[in-house]
Amino acid sequence: MPPTSRTPDADAPEVLSAPLVVEFPFTRSLGPVQSAFLTGLRERVVLGVRTGDGRVLVPPVEYDPATAEEIRDLVEVGTTGTVTTWSWNPAPRPHQPLDTPFAWVLVRFDGADTALLHALDAPGPDAVRTGMRVRVRWAAERTGAITDIACFEPYEGDGRGDATPHDGEFTDPVTGITAPARLDYTYSPGRAQSRYLAALAGHRTVGERCPSCRKVYVPPRGACPTCGVATRDQVEVGPRGTVTTFCIVNIKAKNLDIDVPYVYAHIALDGADLALHARIGGIPYDEVRMGLRVEPVWRGDGRYPDHYRPTGEPDADYDSYKELV
């Protein structure tokens, strides 16, 4: 998606922003207690764990939250329970258990001493109260996850009595879960980088000068990292520059349409006091060298240079760029 812009102040006529999606499908392994609990849910059995002082924790954990003692004494509790507190969620958010208004509830299962968080499907807040009886509504498809409980539903009736011992053994136990997560952000690079990107879209490279040490930073980030003061004065640099150092890339990156090997280099643009990095093209990879003079190559309506290529000038003296290596 292309970046959007807006105009918050005169000093930065165009501040950029763009969607930023962070997705991470974590794969997590389960310990013996969590494995038994989540496998149990798949089999419509609710397990807890007994602590050294005889309390039954549901959902079960592997270490006593009070004493840190390792606990492995599994028990089976009822699939019915009592609401210990609740809140009414009139506007469910993405990924939550129900997509119609529901109550969040902490439920103490019959036979347990602690409570589990989940959703309660109820017609409205007037139908929910602390102390009400509920039972599990199982998901149609169960995989060994907390979402195997689709939600709770109101239940008028008795539950089972005390927790009973359980060996935690099931065929084909679940040993891990995948926990996909996606978060949507709007990224804003701020004033200095917006100015830089706006100029770059016009094929100009504009850095910013530190008022204290006079260094010109490219790309600018709004502050001089040495002096800790704002950079304000814009300075056009380049377009030509010098390769200060480089590496040869031999492994093809995913979704990147560039043949390997290719060269990625640090380039000190003329007038800049900080090297930026870019790909070098238009020259065999094994002929790229420190001091090589290069210039940007623009493609189509690209907002930044596609790569840099040799200018044909003589190489720069090492002394002219050694501070930037």
Next chain:
Amino acid sequence: MSATPGPAAERREVAVVAFAQSDHARDTAEVSEAELLLPVLQDALGQAGLRAGEIDFTCSGSSDYLAGRAFSFTMALDSVGAWPPIAESHVETDGAWALYEAWVKLLTGTAETALVYAYGKSSSGAVRDVLTRQLDPYYLAPLWPDSVSLAALQAQALIDAGDTDEAALAGIAARARADAAANPHARHSGPVPPGEYVVRPLRTADCPPVTDGAAAVVLAAGDTARRLCDRPAWIRGMDHRVEAHALGVRDLTDSPSTRLAAERAGAFEQPVDSAELHAPFTAQEVVLRKALRLDDRVRINPSGGALAANPMMATGLIRIGEAAQAVRRGASRRALAHATSGPCLQQNLVAVLEGEPR
């Protein structure tokens, strides 16, 4: 074993000598984190008459999940002046915990001054959803229970226990916003209607405003503190404690971790006259007042607190800064500052500040 390094009598004296914060806003898309932070750091350093590079130790608090970018704090370091290399550390939580780390560093005698800062741009993402990612990944995170929903469970537990009711919560919300009228940095001030239920029993006014902002504190030890400012706010004690993560094993109407931290910080040795409590939701103030034994004689959140401005990761540090300012202004003789992190007040930090003479 003492919770704080050494008994108070032998301990080095450490004080807050400067505090600055941004004008908190709903959205600061026009500035990067470094640009948001820079004027705040300059303000705090300027108050202490120091320049970047003259600070012995720098410590910050922020969260990559708010920014949506890994190691986002490294970019913010641009605003500190981190070259030549500085002694620096970072905590991935509220800046109050960064201040704790800096305080310990000063107590060890290896630094005379410290710069502590924190920032958060909650506007970058949907903060209610982002905060679900701090939860237990096996039993909680797959359900995506948002921060308001969890706080509402706590509020209902308090109502059921007879500790509060919706009218009392509305009173807390109104007092906070009325007090915030005198706070030029606040995002919400003046009368705010109770609003609709966000998640019942919490209404709009019971919830903190989504806020972008930053804050910075300068700490100094002993005579350095006296040299850098007229009236240092001495940190008499500080401690932080955590309790179980699972909500179903905790008594949500109480905060034993807050009480223990306060005890270890010496908060109960003499009465305090003001308190800055990090209670993003009205009902949490009820829990904290109970845990900290604060009666009606104690002025609670004269700044308006987190209900007036809630720049995540800076809100707790701001509580310490506001308490220190009250002491430095002479408005408070002995002030308590509290910071929290995690769902339903899971982790809590308490500091006690006083002016001179003791």
